[in-house]
């Protein structure tokens with residue numbers, strides 16, 4: 172395999188940063204609002220962000236020290252002071268305003284005003300949420316893990332979610348979030364973003380434990396079937412024992428693989444396995 176190797180210790184920070192933001196992509200975006208001790212409001216997006224546990228619900232994001240000056244961002248300074256913050260989800264409707272809120276305004280500048288987004292008063296914490304966002308979390312600081320002390324070093328802020336706010340309009344009839352309705356945006360490398368609703372596809376989880384790739388015979392494993400097609404064969408819990416009538420197997424190997432592909436793509440996995448077993452017995 173022809174890989175280019177990049178040793179972070181032998182390369183500059185900017186190129187490592189670009190590797191990370193394109194290679195770890197798409198990332199969800201936390202639109203974080205926080206306050207300083209004088210109740211000055213701050214708003215900024217962070218895509219080094221994720222959820223880490225459900226019991227208790229923990230989320231984390233990482234404001235880096237400025238790549239240019241090495242100084243901490245306002246969000247980090249605020250959360251050190253007031254130990255709370257809100258996270259609002261970023262949607263297609265507001266992503267341009269969110270990008271605007273990421274400009275390096277002075278610490279006393281309210282990015283809600285600069286970006287034209289609206290404050291939503293929350294129940295438990297003093298920081299506001301973003302009223303245009305359909306999903307807001309009120310968080311209290313759990314821990315800040317400093318990941319270095321150089322320009323672009325991260326500061327992982329972990330927070331416990333004290334309250335979720337979900338707009339009724341993004342819920343389905345079971346009361347769960349409908350991914351098409353919530354319309355989240357993710358961040359990819361450089362200026363690129365991802366619209367979740369236009370890139371969704373479904374993979375049904377195996378109900379039990381699948382038989383695995385190692386149970387697929389070599390004449391199928393080494394064929395032109397793609398990994399996704401082989402996965403469907405491997406996902407079955409038990410290989411069926413029933414066979415197709417042997418005298419019906421009157422086609423060559425290429426035709427066998429085409430028939431197999433067709434069955435897999437029609438999601439007729441038991442039939443596909445029957446065909447494999449029958450082909451095997453006929454050609455043993």
Ligand SMILES: Cc1cc2nc3c(=O)[nH]c(=O)nc-3n(C[C@H](O)[C@H](O)[C@H](O)COP(=O)(O)O)c2cc1C
Pocket residue numbers: 200213214215216217218219220233234235236243244245246247269270272273274275276358
């Ligand atoms: C979509 C998006 C994602 C961003 N993600 C991060 C991030 O994960 N970490 C970071 O330090 N800066 C990130 N930034 C840049 C910050 O938003 C920017 O530095 C901002 O000015 C910080 O604001 P503050 O000083 O008010 O905290 C991101 C910017 C955008 C537009």
